[in-house]
Amino acid sequence: MIDFVSVAILLLSANSLLLPLLQIPKQRNPRLPGYVLAGVLAAVVVLIGLSTEYPGTIAWFGTLLSEDILGAVFAMVTVGITLAVTVASFDWQKGPNAPVYYSLLSFTALGMLLLSYSSDLLMLFVSWELMSLPTYVLAGFDKKLRSNEAAVKYAVIGAMSSAIILYAISLAYGLTGSTQISAVVQGFYQLLATQSSSSVLASLAILLFIAGFGFKMSIVPFHMWIPDAYEGAPTTVSALLAAATKKAGFVAAIRVVLAITTVYVLTKSPLFTTADVLAALALLTMTVGNISALTQKSMTRLLAYSSIAQAGYILIGFVAYANSPGSTAATIGMTGAVLHVINHAILTGVAFLAAALVLMQLRRADLGAYNGLGRRMPITALTLSIALLALAGVPPLSGFWSKLLLFLSVANGPFLWLAVAGILNSALSLGYYGWVVKRMYFDDPESPEKVPEPFWFVLVFAVMVGLIIGIGLFPQQAINFASGAVPNIAG
Amino acid sequence: MSYVLSLLIFLPLAASPAIYLITRANKRWGIYASLALGTVVFLISAYVAGKVYASPPQGGQYLFQERYSWINFNFLGLDYLVGVDGLSSPLILLSALLTVLVVYGSRKLIDHHEPAYYALIFLFEGSIMGVFTSLNLIMFYIFWEVVLIPMFFFIGIWGGPRRKYAALKFIIFTYSGSTIMLLGFLYVYLGMTNAGMAVSFDIPSLAGKIPMGLQYLPLLASFIGFAVKLPLVPFHTWLPDAHVEAPAPISVLLAGVLLKMGGYGFLRISLGLFPNASAQFGWVFLALGLFSMFYGALAAILQKDLKKMIAFTSINHMGFVLFGAYATIVSGSLLGVQGAIFMMFVHGLAVGCLFMLSGYIHHQAGTRDIPALKGLGTTMPRTATVLVLASVAAMGLPPFASFLAEFMVIAAGISAYAILAVSVLVPIITAGYFLWMIKRTVLSAPEGSPVHDMEWSDVAAFSVYLIPLVILIVASYFILTPALPVATFLRGLA
Numbered sequence: 005m006i007d008f009v010s011v012a013i014l015l016l017s018a019n020s021l022l023l024p025l026l027q028i029p030k031q032r033n034p035r036l037p038g039y040v041l042a043g044v045l046a047a048v049v050v051l052i053g054l055s056t057e058y059p060g061t062i063a064w065f066g067t068l069l070s071e072d073i074l075g076a077v078f079a080m081v082t083v084g085i086t087l088a089v090t091v092a093s094f095d096w097q098k099g100p101n102a103p104v105y106y107s108l109l110s111f112t113a114l115g116m117l118l119l120s121y122s123s124d125l126l127m128l129f130v131s132w133e134l135m136s137l138p139t140y141v142l143a144g145f146d147k148k149l150r151s152n153e154a155a156v157k158y159a160v161i162g163a164m165s166s167a168i169i170l171y172a173i174s175l176a177y178g179l180t181g182s183t184q185i186s187a188v189v190q191g192f193y194q195l196l197a198t199q200s201s202s203s204v205l206a207s208l209a210i211l212l213f214i215a216g217f218g219f220k221m222s223i224v225p226f227h228m229w230i231p232d233a234y235e236g237a238p239t240t241v242s243a244l245l246a247a248a249t250k251k252a253g254f255v256a257a258i259r260v261v262l263a264i265t266t267v268y269v270l271t272k273s274p275l276f277t278t279a280d281v282l283a284a285l286a287l288l289t290m291t292v293g294n295i296s297a298l299t300q301k302s303m304t305r306l307l308a309y310s311s312i313a314q315a316g317y318i319l320i321g322f323v324a325y326a327n328s329p330g331s332t333a334a335t336i337g338m339t340g341a342v343l344h345v346i347n348h349a350i351l352t353g354v355a356f357l358a359a360a361l362v363l364m365q366l367r368r369a370d371l372g373a374y375n376g377l378g379r380r381m382p383i384t385a386l387t388l389s390i391a392l393l394a395l396a397g398v399p400p401l402s403g404f405w406s407k408l409l410l411f412l413s414v415a416n417g418p419f420l421w422l423a424v425a426g427i428l429n430s431a432l433s434l435g436y437y438g439w440v441v442k443r444m445y446f447d448d449p450e451s452p453e454k455v456p457e458p459f460w461f462v463l464v465f466a467v468m469v470g471l472i473i474g475i476g477l478f479p480q481q482a483i484n485f486a487s488g489a490v491p492n493i494a495g
Numbered sequence: 496m497s498y499v500l501s502l503l504i505f506l507p508l509a510a511s512p513a514i515y516l517i518t519r520a521n522k523r524w525g526i527y528a529s530l531a532l533g534t535v536v537f538l539i540s541a542y543v544a545g546k547v548y549a550s551p552p553q554g555g556q557y558l559f560q561e562r563y564s565w566i567n568f569n570f571l572g573l574d575y576l577v578g579v580d581g582l583s584s585p586l587i588l589l590s591a592l593l594t595v596l597v598v599y600g601s602r603k604l605i606d607h608h609e610p611a612y613y614a615l616i617f618l619f620e621g622s623i624m625g626v627f628t629s630l631n632l633i634m635f636y637i638f639w640e641v642v643l644i645p646m647f648f649f650i651g652i653w654g655g656p657r658r659k660y661a662a663l664k665f666i667i668f669t670y671s672g673s674t675i676m677l678l679g680f681l682y683v684y685l686g687m688t689n690a691g692m693a694v695s696f697d698i699p700s701l702a703g704k705i706p707m708g709l710q711y712l713p714l715l716a717s718f719i720g721f722a723v724k725l726p727l728v729p730f731h732t733w734l735p736d737a738h739v740e741a742p743a744p745i746s747v748l749l750a751g752v753l754l755k756m757g758g759y760g761f762l763r764i765s766l767g768l769f770p771n772a773s774a775q776f777g778w779v780f781l782a783l784g785l786f787s788m789f790y791g792a793l794a795a796i797l798q799k800d801l802k803k804m805i806a807f808t809s810i811n812h813m814g815f816v817l818f819g820a821y822a823t824i825v826s827g828s829l830l831g832v833q834g835a836i837f838m839m840f841v842h843g844l845a846v847g848c849l850f851m852l853s854g855y856i857h858h859q860a861g862t863r864d865i866p867a868l869k870g871l872g873t874t875m876p877r878t879a880t881v882l883v884l885a886s887v888a889a890m891g892l893p894p895f896a897s898f899l900a901e902f903m904v905i906a907a908g909i910s911a912y913a914i915l916a917v918s919v920l921v922p923i924i925t926a927g928y929f930l931w932m933i934k935r936t937v938l939s940a941p942e943g944s945p946v947h948d949m950e951w952s953d954v955a956a957f958s959v960y961l962i963p964l965v966i967l968i969v970a971s972y973f974i975l976t977p978a979l980p981v982a983t984f985l986r987g988l989a
Contacts, residue, residue, distance in 0.1 A: 336570050399637040399640050404637070409571070411678060411681055412685055415678060415686075416681075423678055423681070424678065427678045431675075434670050435667055438666055442651060479566060480565070480566050480567065483566065483571075487568060487570075
């Protein structure tokens with residue numbers, strides 16, 4: 005059996021290393037590096053798809069990687085979003101630095117691909133860094149003050165979160181003597197069984213993991229860098245940060261935190277459980293994200309806060325799982341969480357790309373630029389409206405189904421309050437999503453002339469909108485894909 | 496397996512882009528195509544309503560049922576399930592009829608962005624058909640929400656001066672209400688799953704199966720969703736804004752069709768799925784309905800804007816629907832539910848006619864202000880005649896069927912609690928403010944320049960609203976016969 009995932013990894017590694025070489029010759033086609041990367045990423049997506057059809061093991065990587073549906077879902081989503089970002093970058097990133105830009109994108113994709121399949125804490129950490137380091141450079145790629153400020157802020161916070169994760173890994177290793185995630189989970193179970201006094205350290209490790217991953221997942225209170233970074237970075241890169249690298253934080257949290265939750269309760273006589281911690285974070289994240297988004301004047305900041313709020317919804321599924329792993333509610337919740345990861349990647353990705361196009365063509369990112377956009381850039385406005393309504397959870401678009409599953413998973417039982425908070429947040433979010441739609445269709449534009457919409461953007465929009473409506477009307481396949489990942493959590 | 500109901504839902508939805516393209520190419524042809532499409536849908540709905548009348552399904556049974564597997568997992572099963580009974584068939588017929596009339600009435604009143612307008616009308620029609628025929632709670636919710644999107648754009652693009660505010664207020668109010676309603680459904684589903692019971696989202700298989708303990712919170716949640724839509728005082732504040740800003744044809748859809756979703760929801764879901772909790776708190780709902788009736792009537796007296804006055808009349812009339820529905824649960828008198836269903840149908844026509852007329856008067860006379868409209872009886876005799884007749888219909892006087900509907904609801908209310916006889920005052924107040932309005936507008940001395948009266952073709956269109964009301968007072972069995980098993984079924988559940 006061909007080992008599709010390994011082939012994909014090697015292909016992407018070779019591509020990342022070789023792309024900068026394109027800078028050396030006098031170029032005929034300034035877009036060549038972009039085309040190469042898009043081709044490679046498309047091939048990787050196909051290979052991952054094949055690996056789910058013909059499962060094997062990633063033999064070349066020993067126990068560092070484990071091939072499962074959970075990994076495939078996240079690899080597919082993150083690489084797919086990178087592909088969309090690459091295609092959308094064709095039109096503005098074609099200067100002499102293009103090979104470097106696309107090579108950095110490629111490295112990020114490789115990091116996310118490895119991270120998705122990681123089954124060892126050290127592998128997880130190395131891929132985490134491989135994913136993060138290129139994005140620090142990408143965030144500052146514009147060589148403008150804002151962009152550089154965003155990059156520095158992002159890099160400092162990123163380094164801090166890496167340090168926290170590393171500390172948590174060292175605690176876990178010290179307690180269990182292994183970095184293999186399944187062995188760590190077993191070790192934690194032993195600790196619990198023997199009533200060992202080091203269980204305080206174990207709880208500390210879990211909390212540190214949540215905090216470390218939380219920076220990437222944009223969980224409140226670890227979210228402060230997000231709006232600045234997303235606003236300062238080139239907007240296509242923001243799409244990558246919000247739609248792809250953020251998802252990598254979720255897969256890490258699922259593989260480590262939720263796997264441990266399966267066997268371990270946070271305190272011996274539980275004052276509070278992991279589910280309580282996650283529920284509090286979910287509530288904070290949703291509410292802070294939505295309320296802050298209501299008052300934003302810039303589209304990228306609005307989307308940044310919306311993306312924070314969406315992370316809160318995903319956490320609801322984690323709560324249902326941590327509350328009683330193995331129950332029907334847990335299955336529903338994690339299916340919803342994984343599906344929402346997929347949906348949110350598509351929705352936030354396309355929304356940021358639409359914002360990138362508006363910024364590129366109108367040189368403005370404030371909400372005033374969106375007035376009357378329905379007449380000036382009809383395709384972009386329609387795409388953005390569909391994406392925003394789907395983010396709000398309006399049926400029959402894709403976002404509805406994942407939110408339905410997430411709210412269903414806590415709709416009865418101790419976390420009913422979380423479902424109520426989530427539903428109210430969802431209604432609140434329509435306040436700012438609807439506000440943007442209102443600007444695009446009800447308000448008059450400042451100047452009436454039409455603005456060109458480049459082919460590559462339109463292509464990406466069409467594919468993404470097709471996915472949004474397709475998943476919305478016929479969710480069976482998508483839910484099936486997402487639910488396939490759930491049994492992988494316990495390891 | 497029948498496919499009639501799917502046709503009813505998806506024909507307008509699928510044809511909507513075509514209507515957009517045709518209207519973009521040629522406005523006149525677009526309106527003709529819209530009229531033709533509306534008529535086809537109306538004929539299908541008339542066929543459905545005729546069948547339901549000819550052989551009314553037993554309580555808890557549905558005609559034209561269709562079921563296809565849609566989402567199928569061990570943790571979540573959803574079937575595409577549609578069907579009609581004596582509750583939904585009048586509403587389907589009403590929606591289809593009003594859509595045709597609205598298209599006809601829009602040809603003069605809508606003068607920009609026509610392609611999108613006519614396309615959205617059919618998006619609205621298809622999804623409203625979905626609301627009234629869905630027998631699966633999630634499908635019901637999906638169509639319920641989809642209805643909001645065209646309405647948001649109708650108000651926001653074709654509305655009056657404060658259209659943007661009204662559109663956002665409308666969508667945020669109704670969306671908040673309906674998400675809470677959805678949470679109620681999810682609560683039941685997960686609760687029954689956790690209790691190890693066989694569970695689905697299908698209304699027919701849930702009816703009478705939900706344990707008492709799982710009924711209270713969902714009843715409250717769905718109450719919020721339906722009360723916003725109905726609208727019930729104090730959840731009504733979006734309605735006057737939406738009505739005043741919406742163009743007249745859209746007000747017809749808003750009052751004639753969209754508000755019915757609330758009444759339908761109370762009957763189908765609050766009473767149909769949570770009957771025990773409903774019975775226990777029946778008096779609360781009766782009180783709320785009564786309050787809404789009085790509030791709507793009293794507030795209408797104060798309005799200077801003709802359209803706002805009609806909007807408050809809607810609140811008043813929709814209070815009757817809730818009142819009637821719960822009167823049956825409390826007293827056991829079948830007249831309540833029957834009257835509520837009848838009321839929804841006749842209110843759609845009477846108030847729809849008035850809203851369209853208000854748009855017409857605004858278009859011709861340049862104002863809707865009741866004090867500013869003088870001497871319509873002299874300047875616009877035909878318009879004035881229609882206005883008087885439609886007002887009489889809305890007051891609930893014979894020979895219009897509204898009389899019968901109000902009578903039935905009040906009779907059921909009295910058999911619940913004798914004190915509810917005070918509800919007799921509501922039609923009296925209603926008659927009072929309508930007569931006062933007629934005195935000021937129709938019977939006053941004319942002022943200012945003369946205006947064009949309506950053409951005979953418009954008179955014909957307006958009589959399409961009113962003639963069925965006259966026929967129905969004799970042929971009331973057309974609606975009441977199929978409604979009887981529904982009423983019996985709902986009473987039996989409690």
